[in-house]
Amino acid sequence: MTKQQAIDIIEILKKTYPDATCSLDFSTPFEMAIAVLLSAQCTDERVNKTTPALFEKYSTPEDFSGIELSVLEDLIHPCGFYKNKAKNIKLMAQKIMSDFNGELPHTMDELVSLPGIGRKSANVIMLEAYNNPQGIAVDTHAKRISNRIGLSNEETPEKIEQDLIKKIPKKYFKDVNHLFVWHGRNTCTARSPKCENCTIKNFCKYFKKNG
Numbered sequence: 001m002t003k004q005q006a007i008d009i010i011e012i013l014k015k016t017y018p019d020a021t022c023s024l025d026f027s028t029p030f031e032m033a034i035a036v037l038l039s040a041q042c043t044d045e046r047v048n049k050t051t052p053a054l055f056e057k058y059s060t061p062e063d064f065s066g067i068e069l070s071v072l073e074d075l076i077h078p079c080g081f082y083k084n085k086a087k088n089i090k091l092m093a094q095k096i097m098s099d100f101n102g103e104l105p106h107t108m109d110e111l112v113s114l115p116g117i118g119r120k121s122a123n124v125i126m127l128e129a130y131n132n133p134q135g136i137a138v139d140t141h142a143k144r145i146s147n148r149i150g151l152s153n154e155e156t157p158e159k160i161e162q163d164l165i166k167k168i169p170k171k172y173f174k175d176v177n178h179l180f181v182w183h184g185r186n187t188c189t190a191r192s193p194k195c196e197n198c199t200i201k202n203f204c205k206y207f208k209k210n211g
Contacts, residue, residue: 001150001203006167009149009200013179016199017186020178022128024048029104029129030096031055033114034064036121037089042079050078061102064093088116108134120157124177133173136164141184142177148188150205 014020023044026032031051038047054075058064064072072086079085092114096104104125105111111122123137136142138157142164146152152163168176187194193206201207 003167005203009203010172010176012199013183014175017179017182020182030061032129033104033125034089036124037116038076038079038085041081047079050076061093061096064089065097091115106130127174127177136161136173137177142180145180145184145188148206149203
């Protein structure tokens with residue numbers, strides 16, 4: 001697939017989903033980091049139902065650095081994998097307090113040094129919290145769509161991201177994350193994708209093979 005075709009795909013998806021935005025609720029960069037961490041293996045809808053009560057009681061790195069793990073586990077239990085997530089949230093908060101003067105860092109390298117924050121999460125934080133996208137967050141939607149369309153034949157998020165960055169100009173980074181999530185939820189679903197309704201099917205390797 002050429003760079004121009006990739007741009008055409010993004011432009012078509014922008015018209016298809018004009019309201020595509022981040023679906024996680026947050027009011028500070030640190031709250032965004034918590035929400036992203038909770039969203040692993042969990043729907044954004046569930047995270048958004050869980051975080052209001054959490055952030056009402058605890059909202060800063062200082063708050064979370066001293067929290068009892070059992071208390072935090074109870075509060076985030078609905079998001080699944082709550083023991084591991086609680087441990088990472090507390091460790092992340094403690095590292096922010098000790099290494100970053102109590103403020104969530106502003107760079108990719110520093111963000112990925114935090115417990116529980118990998119490259120995908122750091123990409124989301126840089127985009128949503130700081131409006132400074134550095135790459136493309138490859139979640140399950142981005143992976144599925146990239147493989148089906150033919151933007152990348154790779155399997156790992158890191159390699160898929162590198163393929164996408166080669167084809168998609170940086171000015172589109174802020175759009176592509178939202179667009180892939182919305183397209184993956186609404187049309188290019190994991191099971192029984194709605195190919196007949198897809199606005200980018202003419203570019204799609206999967207559709208040409210199965211359509």
